[in-house]
Amino acid sequence: MKLSFTASQETFRTEISEWLETRLTGAFSDIRGVTSQTAAAQRRILWEQELGRARWSAIGWPEEYGGRAADLAEQVIFAEEYARARAPGRLGHMGVELAGPTILAFGSNDQKQRFLPSISAGQEMWCQGYSEPNAGSDLANVNTKARLQEGPSGKQWVIEGQKIWTSLAQFADWCFVICRTEPASQGRHGLSYLLVPMHQPGIDIRPIRQMTGESDFNEVFFDKAVTAEENIVGEPGKGWQVAMGTLSFERGVSTLAQQMHFRNELSEIIALANANGKSSEPLIRQRIAKAWRGLQSMRASALRMLSHTDAGTLTGPQFTYKIFWASWHQQLGELAMDVMGKDGEMTGSDYQLSDLTRLFLFSRADTIYAGTNQIQRNLIAERALGLPKEPRG
Numbered sequence: 475m476k477l478s479f480t481a482s483q484e485t486f487r488t489e490i491s492e493w494l495e496t497r498l499t500g501a502f503s504d505i506r507g508v509t510s511q512t513a514a515a516q517r518r519i520l521w522e523q524e525l526g527r528a529r530w531s532a533i534g535w536p537e538e539y540g541g542r543a544a545d546l547a548e549q550v551i552f553a554e555e556y557a558r559a560r561a562p563g564r565l566g567h568m569g570v571e572l573a574g575p576t577i578l579a580f581g582s583n584d585q586k587q588r589f590l591p592s593i594s595a596g597q598e599m600w601c602q603g604y605s606e607p608n609a610g611s612d613l614a615n616v617n618t619k620a621r622l623q624e625g626p627s628g629k630q631w632v633i634e635g636q637k638i639w640t641s642l643a644q645f646a647d648w649c650f651v652i653c654r655t656e657p658a659s660q661g662r663h664g665l666s667y668l669l670v671p672m673h674q675p676g677i678d679i680r681p682i683r684q685m686t687g688e689s690d691f692n693e694v695f696f697d698k699a700v701t702a703e704e705n706i707v708g709e710p711g712k713g714w715q716v717a718m719g720t721l722s723f724e725r726g727v728s729t730l731a732q733q734m735h736f737r738n739e740l741s742e743i744i745a746l747a748n749a750n751g752k753s754s755e756p757l758i759r760q761r762i763a764k765a766w767r768g769l770q771s772m773r774a775s776a777l778r779m780l781s782h783t784d785a786g787t788l789t790g791p792q793f794t795y796k797i798f799w800a801s802w803h804q805q806l807g808e809l810a811m812d813v814m815g816k817d818g819e820m821t822g823s824d825y826q827l828s829d830l831t832r833l834f835l836f837s838r839a840d841t842i843y844a845g846t847n848q849i850q851r852n853l854i855a856e857r858a859l860g861l862p863k864e865p866r867g
């Protein structure tokens with residue numbers, strides 16, 4: 475796909491870059507450049523609201539839900555300018571990029587009215603309740619159960635079970651949860667997609683500490699947690715298709731913002747290599763050049779992928795994209811460590827992580843979340859190349 479920008483699109487670029495520059499040198503200068511998922515969380519929720527007030531939060535959404543009905547080129551421009559300005563990582567991204575698009579594609583009109591404006595306004599944060607201790611790669615093995623029961627104000631779903639690796643649950647107001655609502659069902663049958671409020675006695679959130687020292691994700695226990703009968707997306711027992719639709723949005727326009735963030739990281743590594751002399755080492759120079767080539771491939775591939783996006787289905791480029799960026803980013807983390815040399819090492823128990831050391835440590839997770847590399851290879855083999863399915867016990 476060839477992408478060139480018109481004069482009116484360049485005006486749009488100026489509008490967003492000026493807006494960002496004003497805020498990030500003014501009221502929000504303290505969170506400029508924050509890349510950690512959990513740092514300055516309350517300030518970043520206020521930032522979500524600032525974006526929402528100016529309708530910059532979910533620009534691809536229809537205007538009636540707080541968006542700008544922006545086309546692909548405008549969304550590309552927004553992603554580029556957001557990263558160029560070193561605006562903070564989006565604490566609202568699970569709502570804006572996953573829950574919202576899912577509700578837009580599969581939700582009822584009432585659900586759209588209820589949830590979309592509060593997501594785009596940054597008023598409600600979301601998390602993703604998919605993985606369980608025995609349901610990660612094998613997501614269809616979900617064992618968390620929900621049943622409909624009479625409650626104080628009508629019928630409600632009562633949920634029991636455990637989720638794990640639930641990113642940002644500690645800041646979330648709502649969670650989209652896959653549960654088994656047909657007791658004797660197995661695999662992808664009999665699952666439902668529920669929207670569950672997080673602030674209630676039946677939910678217990680226990681942070682998991684990572685090697686970065688932060689707790690981005692959590693265990694979440696549901697002990698007779700409840701949600702209203704109408705908070706189900708799609709039909710009861712048919713949540714698998716909705717759940718897969720959400721995963722396809724992970725490969726949406728946000729990938730462009732992610733790439734711009736990667737570009738910032740590569741620029742930081744190049745600046746450091748120039749400053750400490752590593753850029754004169756031939757092998758480091760080669761790896762920097764290879765990283766830059768990878769970025770260009772990713773951009774071309776993302777634009778090709780986005781021009782064929784359809785909720786719930788994956789096309790050729792989408793099968794290969796995840797494994798490419800995840801492996802690329804892990805190599806970037808290794809390059810960062812080699813450029814930093816001993817400055818990247820951590821010593822003592824009260825060490826502070828530089829952004830590049832955090833990049834290296836966190837990038838170990840890139841080949842796990844949103845589908846591990848092994849699972850991506852299975853997908854490519856079976857669904858893109860049509861090879862025989864792997865034997866299952």
Ligand SMILES: Cc1cc2nc3c(=O)[nH]c(=O)nc-3n(C[C@H](O)[C@H](O)[C@H](O)COP(=O)(O)OP(=O)(O)OC[C@H]3O[C@@H](n4cnc5c(N)ncnc54)[C@H](O)[C@@H]3O)c2cc1C
Pocket residue numbers: 601602603604605606607609610611612638639640641642691839842843844845846847848849852
């Ligand atoms: C940083 C981070 C954030 C996350 N955030 C969330 C979140 O917000 N919400 C959420 O629900 N989940 C989240 N996850 C969970 C993530 O989706 C799972 O970790 C992932 O799906 C893998 O599942 P698992 O950890 O259970 O590993 P397993 O599925 O147990 O896999 C273990 C190993 O076996 C391999 N393997 C498994 N099956 C096969 C197979 N059939 N063929 C070949 N190899 C196989 C895997 O590739 C892996 O190497 C997050 C994970 C990380 C790391």
